[in-house]
Amino acid sequence: MQCAFNGTLLIRVLPPLLVTEFVLGILGNGLALWIFCFHLKPWKSSTVLLFNLAMADFLLNMALPFRASYYNSGLEWMFGNTFCNICLFMLAMNRSGNTFFLMAIAVDRYMRVVHPHHPINSLSVPKAMLGALAIWLVTISLTAHIFILKHDNETYCESFMIEIEPTQNLTWHKFVFLFSFYLPLAVILYCTVHIISHLRGRQLAQHTKIKKALCFITVVVVLFIICFLPSNITQLMIMIKTSTFKSGEVCSALEDLTTAFYITISLTYLNSVLDPVVYYFSSPAFKNICRKALHLPQTENAESTEKKTRETGSQSLSQL
Numbered sequence: 033m034q035c036a037f038n039g040t041l042l043i044r045v046l047p048p049l050l051v052t053e054f055v056l057g058i059l060g061n062g063l064a065l066w067i068f069c070f071h072l073k074p075w076k077s078s079t080v081l082l083f084n085l086a087m088a089d090f091l092l093n094m095a096l097p098f099r100a101s102y103y104n105s106g107l108e109w110m111f112g113n114t115f116c117n118i119c120l121f122m123l124a125m126n127r128s129g130n131t132f133f134l135m136a137i138a139v140d141r142y143m144r145v146v147h148p149h150h151p152i153n154s155l156s157v158p159k160a161m162l163g164a165l166a167i168w169l170v171t172i173s174l175t176a177h178i179f180i181l182k183h184d185n186e187t188y189c190e191s192f193m194i195e196i197e198p199t200q201n202l203t204w205h206k207f208v209f210l211f212s213f214y215l216p217l218a219v220i221l222y223c224t225v226h227i228i229s230h231l232r233g234r235q236l237a238q239h240t241k242i243k244k245a246l247c248f249i250t251v252v253v254v255l256f257i258i259c260f261l262p263s264n265i266t267q268l269m270i271m272i273k274t275s276t277f278k279s280g281e282v283c284s285a286l287e288d289l290t291t292a293f294y295i296t297i298s299l300t301y302l303n304s305v306l307d308p309v310v311y312y313f314s315s316p317a318f319k320n321i322c323r324k325a326l327h328l329p330q331t332e333n334a335e336s337t338e339k340k341t342r343e344t345g346s347q348s349l350s351q352l
Contacts, residue, residue: 035194035283039107041291046298050100053301057093060308061086063322071321077138082311084164085133089304092126095119096301102189109189116189117179124175124191124205127300128212130307132167134256135216141249142223170204174208181305189331192267194274194286194294206267213264217257224253252310258305263296 034159064086072079098119102109109116144153155163180192181201191205228246270289277285311318 034299035056035286035290038287039103039291039294041101042294043106047100047104049298050096050301053298053305054096054100054289055304055308057089057096060305061090061093063325064308064311064318065090067318067321067325071077073159075157077155077157078137080157080164081137081140083095084167085130085137085307088126088129088133088309089307091122092130092304094299097123108187113183113186117181120181120189120191121175121178124178124208125171125181126304128208129130129171130303130319131212131216131260132171135219136163138216138220138223142227145227159216174212182206184260186211190294190307191268192297194270194290206271209267211266212265213260217260219255220253224249250316252314255306257304259300259306263293263300266293267294 054197065083067084068075068079075083098111098115111119143150147153181191183193184191185326191202192209193202227249231242232247245287266289270293272291274282312322313319320330
């Protein structure tokens with residue numbers, strides 16, 4: 033049995049937030065996909081990862097208008113149970129895909145900087161595509177259970193409802209949610225710390241371009257933590273407190289914490305909005321193509337920019 037809850041605050045806060053994330057996310061990731069598909073040639077293995085990250089972000093944003101409509105209607109889902117699960121699956125799959133591809137990008141950056149002569153750095157584009165496919169298959173297998181979620185209240189369309197008697201599907205869903213954050217976070221932190229340590233050890237960190245690259249890497253990690261950590265901490269608190277209350281007390285005791293969780297999980301979608309900004313500032317070629325598409329003045333020719341970054345040894349850092 034699932035707990036009903038008062039969503040008054042959610043009805044006020046989430047619709048404008050989700051609509052804003054949808055508009056910015058669709059525009060930013062749509063532009064990124066257009067550049068990747070038609071203008072950024074030739075592709076490298078790192079480009080494959082960035083393209084798939086943009087695809088995960090774009091697909092996630094496609095589900096946001098339906099969530100905004102749901103909250104704007106006072107937690108009344110009007111599109112049927114099947115489409116509810118499809119929408120929840122799109123959010124869960126692409127949220128996990130987002131974190132896993134960010135993890136893969138961090139590993140790629142780490143290998144290019146710390147182990148530049150490793151054979152994996154010369155990975156061909158077809159093999160990189162197979163690796164991306166493997167990440168998608170893992171993500172889908174982790175989140176496919178959402179298709180068989182049952183909702184006690186037909187008007188609700190939530191995958192994180194608090195249950196008086198937890199079911200196996202919902203327990204697995206919460207585990208995947210936590211696993212899809214803490215594993216990538218550990219890998220991203222490990223890679224980032226070792227990249228910074230490696231460059232400082234070689235006394236490269238004083239170079240202006242290297243210093244900017246290190247600063248940018250740090251910003252990306254901080255944004256990742258800000259977007260994803262609050263919802264994961266809140267979910268952990270809910271799981272811990274659920275086990276401490278009696279069945280009849282769970283719903284009322286955790287209502288405020290549940291509201292906080294739904295607000296913080298909506299903040300995770302901000303990461304999808306910010307990823308195109310990351311592409312823009314981290315890749316000189318992407319930046320020049322983007323400015324050209326938007327009819328903005330060019331700051332520097334893309335080819336000469338890439339040549340200079342190769343000469344300073346920071347090319348591998350410009351891959352996000």
